[in-house]
Amino acid sequence: MKKITFAIAAALMTSSVLAADKSENSMDEMWGENTVIHKTLSDDRGAWFKEDKYSMFIHWGLYSMTGGEWKGKTYYGIAEWLMSPNMADIPKEEYKKLAGKFNPTDFDAKAWVKLAVDSGMKNIVITAKHHDGFAMYDSAASEYDVIDASPYKRDPMKELALECQKAGIGLGFYYSQNQDWYEQGSAAIGWTSSRQTNSFEDYFNHKVVPQVQELLSNYGPIATVWFDTPGKMSKEHSMRLVEITKELQPNALINSRIGNGVGDFMTLGDHHISDTNHTGLWETIDTTNNSWSYAWYDQNWKTSRKIVNSLITTVGRGGSYMLNVGPDGKGNIPQKAQQNLLGAGQWLKENGEAIYGADASPWGRIQPWGDVSVKGNKLYLHVSKWPRENEIYLSGLKNNIVSVGLLNPIETGFLDGVFSDDNEVSFEKASSGWTVFTLPKEQPKELSTTIVVELEGEPQVDATIGIDPIQTTYLSSVFSKCNSGCKNSHSRWMEKFGEWKFAENITSWKDSGKAVWQVDVAKAGEYTLEVEYSADDVVDYSEWYFTLGGKDYAMEAIDSGNRHNSKRQKGGRTLMRFHTIPLALVDLPAGKQEIVVRPKSEVTGGGIFLRSISLKPVK
Ligand code: JFZ
Numbered sequence: 001m002k003k004i005t006f007a008i009a010a011a012l013m014t015s016s017v018l019a020a021d022k023s024e025n026s027m028d029e030m031w032g033e034n035t036v037i038h039k040t041l042s043d044d045r046g047a048w049f050k051e052d053k054y055s056m057f058i059h060w061g062l063y064s065m066t067g068g069e070w071k072g073k074t075y076y077g078i079a080e081w082l083m084s085p086n087m088a089d090i091p092k093e094e095y096k097k098l099a100g101k102f103n104p105t106d107f108d109a110k111a112w113v114k115l116a117v118d119s120g121m122k123n124i125v126i127t128a129k130h131h132d133g134f135a136m137y138d139s140a141a142s143e144y145d146v147i148d149a150s151p152y153k154r155d156p157m158k159e160l161a162l163e164c165q166k167a168g169i170g171l172g173f174y175y176s177q178n179q180d181w182y183e184q185g186s187a188a189i190g191w192t193s194s195r196q197t198n199s200f201e202d203y204f205n206h207k208v209v210p211q212v213q214e215l216l217s218n219y220g221p222i223a224t225v226w227f228d229t230p231g232k233m234s235k236e237h238s239m240r241l242v243e244i245t246k247e248l249q250p251n252a253l254i255n256s257r258i259g260n261g262v263g264d265f266m267t268l269g270d271h272h273i274s275d276t277n278h279t280g281l282w283e284t285i286d287t288t289n290n291s292w293s294y295a296w297y298d299q300n301w302k303t304s305r306k307i308v309n310s311l312i313t314t315v316g317r318g319g320s321y322m323l324n325v326g327p328d329g330k331g332n333i334p335q336k337a338q339q340n341l342l343g344a345g346q347w348l349k350e351n352g353e354a355i356y357g358a359d360a361s362p363w364g365r366i367q368p369w370g371d372v373s374v375k376g377n378k379l380y381l382h383v384s385k386w387p388r389e390n391e392i393y394l395s396g397l398k399n400n401i402v403s404v405g406l407l408n409p410i411e412t413g414f415l416d417g418v419f420s421d422d423n424e425v426s427f428e429k430a431s432s433g434w435t436v437f438t439l440p441k442e443q444p445k446e447l448s449t450t451i452v453v454e455l456e457g458e459p460q461v462d463a464t465i466g467i468d469p470i471q472t473t474y475l476s477s478v479f480s481k482c483n484s485g486c487k488n489s490h491s492r493w494m495e496k497f498g499e500w501k502f503a504e505n506i507t508s509w510k511d512s513g514k515a516v517w518q519v520d521v522a523k524a525g526e527y528t529l530e531v532e533y534s535a536d537d538v539v540d541y542s543e544w545y546f547t548l549g550g551k552d553y554a555m556e557a558i559d560s561g562n563r564h565n566s567k568r569q570k571g572g573r574t575l576m577r578f579h580t581i582p583l584a585l586v587d588l589p590a591g592k593q594e595i596v597v598r599p600k601s602e603v604t605g606g607g608i609f610l611r612s613i614s615l616k617p618v619k
Pocket of ligand 1: 078080081268292
């Protein structure tokens with residue numbers, strides 16, 4: 001009885017919080033259902049997707065002209081949302097005037113496609129219509145398109161389609177099927193949803209259906225149909241789009257954001273580089289900076305090294321990586337984006353063998369020194385953190401090794417004035433199950449170095465998490481196991497508007513809670529234990545025990561600044577603030593063992609959000 005009353009009270013509280021901020025609450029609802037689809041396609045339509053691994057995403061539309069600024073004021077976050085009430089709140093009659101000025105004279109389809117090809121990307125997916133409702137192609141179904149409403153009078157999608165065909169890379173269209181801020185009846189945020197005079201059915205039949213048909217009829221072969229933010233769209237509506245695709249582009253793949261679980265491949269939440277492997281066809285989507293569409297102030301460019309590492313990690317988890325650029329209103333892709341993409345492309349020219357068509361790491365997680373990808377009997381060890389000791393440690397490999405070597409041997413001769421003919425990679429298998437690889441003394445001048453390990457048979461692995469004796473081992477909370485007194489969960493929150501962050505964590509602690517990592521320590525010794533967590537003021541001063549090597553290490557958690565109903569979160573989410581603290585110098589014995597976390601005193605407010613722990617060997 002008491003519990004029921006509490007549940008009702010909680011429900012009332014939540015709804016009143018949401019009601020207070022109606023337009024903002026609906027933003028979360030828009031994302032809709034987007035679960036991992038563990039399905040194997042009955043045909044081999046997905047073969048190219050498994051092979052390609054790396055694609056270019058392009059957000060380009062009227063919002064590219066405004067670049068995050070409206071009437072002299074900058075709105076930080078995802079710039080394609082500028083029109084929304086969460087940003088500049090621009091009436092559609094006013095926003096529409098942008099179309100009359102859209103004249104991207106610098107647009108050069110050939111140059112864009114060349115950039116993708118030279119960057120090692122195998123497909124392009126571009127916004128044919130985003131939430132603002134403006135068709136970036138010649139649409140007979142609406143006058144709100146680039147041909148009828150802009151002075152440009154050219155169809156950029158047609159030009160891109162031709163260039164993609166010439167270059168032999170795939171083309172996909174992004175189409176916002178559920179949200180259309182220009183159209184009555186569509187699902188929309190705040191300001192339009194309160195003034196609807198039309199039904200969704202009507203919007204769907206008169207705009208979505210004919211426009212999707214146009215896109216799938218007039219541009220040659222289409223590789224992917226990329227839908228977005230399905231929200232509460234019905235299964236019938238999602239299925240209608242599947243049928244249209246089947247009829248017009250039977251080979252095209254549809255992403256999971258079509259809604260209702262009827263897509264062919266899964267798109268993870270924005271920018272989410274997964275900690276765990278997933279089966280089936282899936283992708284991570286990410287941006288070269290922070291915003292999807294061009295934002296004048298956004299200079300947080302990913303370096304070539306960062307791009308290569310994200311690609312490797314995504315492939316290591318079994319997925320594909322789609323990386324976005326936001327050309328400006330004139331059609332220029334920002335220089336820094338180009339430069340860093342090309343740098344990663346150069347790496348791919350030499351290391352593509354270990355990426356294209358490669359399978360996931362049998363270890364199921366990143367390694368302290370990098371990551372692993374697989375082809376048949378070959379392991380590719382991606383060494384992105386070159387060890388000072390020239391050794392890397394690999395736990396649990398059961399196979400015999402036939403040969404090891406660098407994928408790209410260093411040219412012998414004088415290198416920076418030092419004579420080098422050292423391309424040797426050697427290995428030693430210890431009885432503990434660990435394999436130690438000795439690398440060349442000279443670090444190859446690459447963004448990440450690939451070691452090829454040929455095995456007897458397909459890889460057989462004991463995937464227990466190894467604790468590395470020379471590099472820091474990061475133990476994500478996702479690899480721990482909670483008893484009934486805590487939960488393996490995750491949080492999502494926004495930094496700037498629409499800039500989603502994702503973190504695995506252990507939360508919902510009770511006094512009896514206990515989370516356990518099973519690990520395998522390569523070498524007994526001293527390690528620095530670091531803890532990454534977040535907490536609010538209620539959890540401030542709470543006490544925790546970390547048990548390692550048979551000893552309890554106590555931690556007093558401090559408020560790291562988590563804030564509930566922060567204005568930034570738009571809809572009752574908690575703004576998460578994780579921080580990492582060094583906790584203890586611990587002694588670990590060698591071999592398999594448990595690491596345990598539990599509350600030391602009574603838990604209030606669900607306890608900390610524990611994201612990871614790290615163990616850094618002391619030399
Ligand atoms: C959507 C769009 O709203 C955004 O403008 C951009 O196009 C991006 C690629 O996709 O935003 C989303 C959609 C889904 C999630 C997060 C942001 N999600 O499921 O986490």
